Amino acid sequence: MIRNQCFKKSLLFLFGIFFCFIADAQSIKGNVVDENSLPLVGVSVHLVGSARGVNTDAEGAFSINAQQGEELELTFIGYASVTRKIDSSFLFIRMERTTNNELSDVVVVGYG
Numbered sequence: 001m002i003r004n005q006c007f008k009k010s011l012l013f014l015f016g017i018f019f020c021f022i023a024d025a026q027s028i029k030g031n032v033v034d035e036n037s038l039p040l041v042g043v044s045v046h047l048v049g050s051a052r053g054v055n056t057d058a059e060g061a062f063s064i065n066a067q068q069g070e071e072l073e074l075t076f077i078g079y080a081s082v083t084r085k086i087d088s089s090f091l092f093i094r095m096e097r098t099t100n101n102e103l104s105d106v107v108v109v110g111y112g
Helices: 002-024
Strands: 026-033 044-047 053-055 061-066 071-075 082-085 090-094
Touching: 044 061, 053 061, 082 090
Parallel strands: 026 090
Antiparallel strands: 026 061, 044 053, 044 071, 071 082
């Protein structure tokens, strides 16, 4: 009887801890647009310090499981990278084109 009660209390305790970890993560949604407020398709959105990441869809929208206070890094070819701290469940992010379009080095390889 006592062993059964101890098992129930232990199981309830573990379930409570598990629920706390699940409750912290939430679905963060957002839209990514360019400087003209047009949606950007295929922007890479990932959590800083994590392997979790997603890409934006045809409307520039994304959804990722994260916690408040974590940081997202957004990258897209031809645009400056953006790092944004998660402060709400919906983020609106505007990316700007980079002005540096120069190549720093050119390597020519010839096979003969």
